[in-house]
Amino acid sequence: MQDWDAIQVLSQLAITSEYFLQVTLNKSGKVLSSDSGLGPVPSLFDSKEKPIEFSDCFLASDWSKYENQRIKAWKSSHQSFMVDLQKINHPEESTTLTKWEFFFISEDYGTCLGIGHPVEPMRPYNLGLGEFIDGTTANNEIVDSLLENKLLGFWDFAPEERQDYISTGLAHMLGYTPEEIGKEGKISWQKHIHPEDYQGLLKDLANHFKTTGSIPFRREFRIISKGNQTAWVIGFGKTTKWNENGLPSRVQGLLIDITEKKKQEIWMREHHYFLRDLAFQQSHSLRARVANILGILEILDTEHQTTESRKLLDIIRKETQLLDQSLKKSIKESVLQNESWERGIKPS
Structure with a gap:
């Protein structure tokens, strides 16, 4: 199954965003949950328990497209699939082309959580990014990279215990097998930082702590996988929990691949x-x-x-x-x- 922590972060991103959309569908096309941008607005005469179906949110003809991609991904043992859907805009009943990635979240590969966004040249950057980054510049970079599918994974650091954790996707990128991930449990991404970039990263992280989080953590650096492959990344982060002495007790963030950009x-x-x-x-x-x-x-x-x-x-x-x-x-x-x-x- 999927790395549920990573999916939850993306799901939270959609909930707090004015641009991303979120929906959870079961095998029959019933909407189990969605954000306010999907489905009809209920009137005073509608039952609160009235179910919302796929056809209330998207063109009914798109259901076969969605099902074909779901079954194809399931048979290929893929953990997610991409599909373009025509979103119905209520109450005017117009449609907007949207791009989605759906993640399997049930053992029978029937229930899927989807994160989507409109397909248009304009990139609206006024987004909420949960517990990660505040500030327009950082948001722009994160959204650009997310839309270009360059998100490597998430990290979680507890300075007091000197422990750090990474998402399964990031662990795979660093060269760890599923068996190693299950056996080792906690994998440190910091030991994979290029030695020449380590001190600069610590300096930026110290500035973030020194300013009590008012300066978000952002750093370009290199990481080295177990197979000795080097990749350039941008690390974003934010302290999400402080102790009673005003010291950081939990820092969370994400890594985005910028290798091709650096090569250029x-x-x-x-x-x-x-x-x-x-x-x-x-x-x-x-x-x-x-x-x-x-x-x-x-x-x-x-x-x-x-x-x-x-x-x-x-x-x-x-x-x-x-x-x-x-x-x-x-x-x-x-x-x-x-x-x-x-x-x-x-x-x-």
């Missing part, structure tokens, strides 16, 4: 430096040739010239000087642009 940054940095050096060399090489032309023109000035040839030499000299000025201006602007760009790509 490294490529862009190397490509930028190559193009910068190439442009620098070519610009100065051109200026050297311009200087040679101007030197030749000075020599020609000492020789006898006809009126026509003198005019031509003056034109060549003027255009060559303008070219030299353009090259100097271009080099200066390029240097300033490079300095600005390099400030923006400094490692965090």
